[in-house]
Amino acid sequence: MSRPRPQLFDKKKTVAENRRARFDYEIDTVYEAGIALTGTEVKSLRFGEGSITESYADVRDGQVWLINSNIPEFSHGNRFNHEPRRPRKLLLHEREINKMHGAVARDGMTLIALSVYFNGKGRAKVELALAKGRKNHDKREHIKERDWKREQGRLLRDRG
Template sequence: MAKRSEGVKVVCTNKKARRDYHIEETFEAGLVLRGCEVKSLREGKANLTDAYAWVQDGEAWISGLHISPYPHGRREEQDPDRDKKLLLHKYEIRRLHGKVRQKGYTLVPLRVYFRGGHAKVELGLGRGKKHYDKREDLKRADAQREIQRAMRRR
């Protein structure tokens, strides 16, 4: 499940994010985790399916990031669905807060990974796609697939 490329170990990705949103910008944020959560992440036991991020009182948070409990850790300390704080620079938080307040923008977690031993989240600032946008993307992907098949046959 985990891939390694250029010193980055990808733990999990949100495959629906790019299908459901036009991602305009991406940000890298650190994650505030407890000890057993880090061990569980290193094993690849995380899920970003229903995760979202928000800014409140000058702090960025992520919710819905499910990190399965570490089997050898203390049971009473583990809450797999707790909200986790994101580490960003103050100017990035202000900028994100201003953008998210505009109509239609949202913060979408794209992937969780390790870089240099630190857990990171890639956040995308995006607008929700309409149904016809999704159909257009599917048509474009089908056309690209057909072009690739034709090129292989030559």
């Protein structure tokens, strides 16, 4: 049996995950960012609602914004409810923001959201990744490599 990989961040409850991102993009660097949310957004996330499948992050005016993420309205929110697809500010250190801005501007990389979760202290966090898009032939090669590793594991397990 293989050794479990250590988790990068303290994820207690994962709310939303972008599973397609690891296939469509070559992940380079992963960051953990806080999100500036309103009260009804937090309640909606605690109920496990939310989607980041089409979301990405953008660096504007020295700040990072999560765009196109969907947190549906809270059922008991009445007039204090939020707008479901509004841009949300991400909380990062200035040094990290500068690195991201440089990579996006210079290297043509993209900032994508991998998951939204609550950490051990109960704070909502986003796992952001600097990534480069894959072409179709790269995706095919990735599938071949993944299948070969799976087959290799089966062969080693059966022999030893």
